[in-house]
Amino acid sequence: MTLPVGDHRKPPILRPAFIEECDERIKRNGMGYCKVCEALIPKTNGTPHKGRCICSMECRRKVWDAWRDYNAIYSNHDKRAYERDKGICQICKLPVEWADSEADHIKALCLLTAEDRLDPYWWSIDNIQTLHHSCHAAKTREDVAKLKALCRPDGTLFAEVAE
Numbered sequence: 001m002t003l004p005v006g007d008h009r010k011p012p013i014l015r016p017a018f019i020e021e022c023d024e025r026i027k028r029n030g031m032g033y034c035k036v037c038e039a040l041i042p043k044t045n046g047t048p049h050k051g052r053c054i055c056s057m058e059c060r061r062k063v064w065d066a067w068r069d070y071n072a073i074y075s076n077h078d079k080r081a082y083e084r085d086k087g088i089c090q091i092c093k094l095p096v097e098w099a100d101s102e103a104d105h106i107k108a109l110c111l112l113t114a115e116d117r118l119d120p121y122w123w124s125i126d127n128i129q130t131l132h133h134s135c136h137a138a139k140t141r142e143d144v145a146k147l148k149a150l151c152r153p154d155g156t157l158f159a160e161v162a163e
Contacts, residue, residue: 082098
């Protein structure tokens with residue numbers, strides 16, 4: 001089994017079809033054309049602006065709308081976990097201010113297997129805890145060390161991740 005690819009911090013939800021279509025338009029037309037309506041996005045000299053792929057606020061809003069449901073699933077977990085944990089770091093048990101707190105996945109996402117990606121627990125608020133920055137950094141170092149111990153040099157896992 002190989003390590004998961006892509007952004008392991010996001011739930012495994014299919015990208016909206018509209019976004020897939022937009023990506024296909026970029027592949028077909030290249031940058032400088034709107035990925036939503038395929039209109040030319042001109043520079044002042046009339047040539048395609050290779051640094052742009054959305055022509056207007058209207059097209060930008062269509063892209064935002066397409067991602068809204070996806071992002072709604074994963075947003076605000078950190079604030080809700082902070083409130084649930086009553087502002088207490090779950091490692092050192094000392095108070096932490098909201099501005100100084102960090103959200104941590106209890107079961108580290110870097111240790112996900114392909115099968116784990118389908119388990120809703122990994123993406124739920126039940127797998128989020130409130131930590132101080134220093135406590136989070138120390139836990140992350142431990143999680144990465146566990147991952148390195150499970151991997152061959154080519155990046156494949158020796159065995160499934162154990163609890």
